[in-house]
Amino acid sequence: SSLALLVCWQAFRIMQLDPKDIRALSMPGPGSTQASRERLERLARLCGVTLREIPITNALESHLQDIGHPLDQFDLAYENAQARERTQILLDLANQHNALMVGTGDLSELALGWSTYNGDHMSMYAVNASIPKTLVRHLVGWCARQPEQFLPPETVETENSAAPRHFSATLQSVLDTPVSPELLPAEEDEIQQKTEEIVGPYELHDFFLYHMMRWGCTPAKILYMAEHAFGSLTREPVYTREDILKWMNVFYRRFFSQQFKR
Numbered sequence: 001s002s003l004a005l006l007v008c009w010q011a012f013r014i015m016q017l018d019p020k021d022i023r024a025l026s027m028p029g030p031g032s033t034q035a036s037r038e039r040l041e042r043l044a045r046l047c048g049v050t051l052r053e054i055p056i057t058n059a060l061e062s063h064l065q066d067i068g069h070p071l072d073q074f075d076l077a078y079e080n081a082q083a084r085e086r087t088q089i090l091l092d093l094a095n096q097h098n099a100l101m102v103g104t105g106d107l108s109e110l111a112l113g114w115s116t117y118n119g120d121h122m123s124m125y126a127v128n129a130s131i132p133k134t135l136v137r138h139l140v141g142w143c144a145r146q147p148e149q150f151l152p153p154e155t156v157e158t159e160n161s162a163a164p165r166h167f168s169a170t171l172q173s174v175l176d177t178p179v180s181p182e183l184l185p186a187e188e189d190e191i192q193q194k195t196e197e198i199v200g201p202y203e204l205h206d207f208f209l210y211h212m213m214r215w216g217c218t219p220a221k222i223l224y225m226a227e228h229a230f231g232s233l234t235r236e237p238v239y240t241r242e243d244i245l246k247w248m249n250v251f252y253r254r255f256f257s258q259q260f261k262r
Helices: 002-014 034-047 057-066 076-096 107-112 133-144 153-157 163-176 202-213 219-229 241-257
Strands: 023-026 050-053
Touching: 002 034, 002 133, 023 034, 023 076, 034 050, 034 163, 057 076, 107 133, 107 202, 107 241, 133 163, 133 202, 202 219, 202 241, 219 241
Parallel strands: 023 050
Antiparallel strands: none
């Protein structure tokens, strides 16, 4: 979502449009942490875009009660209901303001199906659709190192302005935070879902995806190359052969079973 916001900001800068017409929306739910909300608020303020908050907890609880789902049953229906509620709000607001809803989903999420069908996997304009998760991180890091490219000129040019430093620190905080959909209730304001602990390391999945789709490599060849890149055939192994095989099985199973989302 940070990258999607920065893409919008750059597009408005190129077209010489007022960044205040970019509407950033915060939709906190049961799993949202205070740290995530504060990062969004800082980034929106620094970029000069319009920020609005619409909590979804009441709508979520009402919907779950309507379908007879226990409020304390934190299963797939509980998680997906939040993603779909947020998508409904975003699409309806886009219609209300004659705007485009810019999506945040990336190539890795599409490949693994790590998104809610008819939820966060859809948008009116998906700017990250061809960008794998590892590249998302590199791009956000690049933006953090060049704050003058993403801040209003009057903010950067102000003598002794701390805005560039705050901008870089905010994006670095985004990079330092574990990837998470934040759909399970937070405990003591700590994230309870860490994506890579569930589906596996994105650096492996993006490696598998690239060599499978770009070069048509077989699983055996990809395993051989992955061992040279990450495993026991390197000077400093990151993963064992067993780990690579484990996450490769997850990759292929999810890639084909989640085809309906593509």
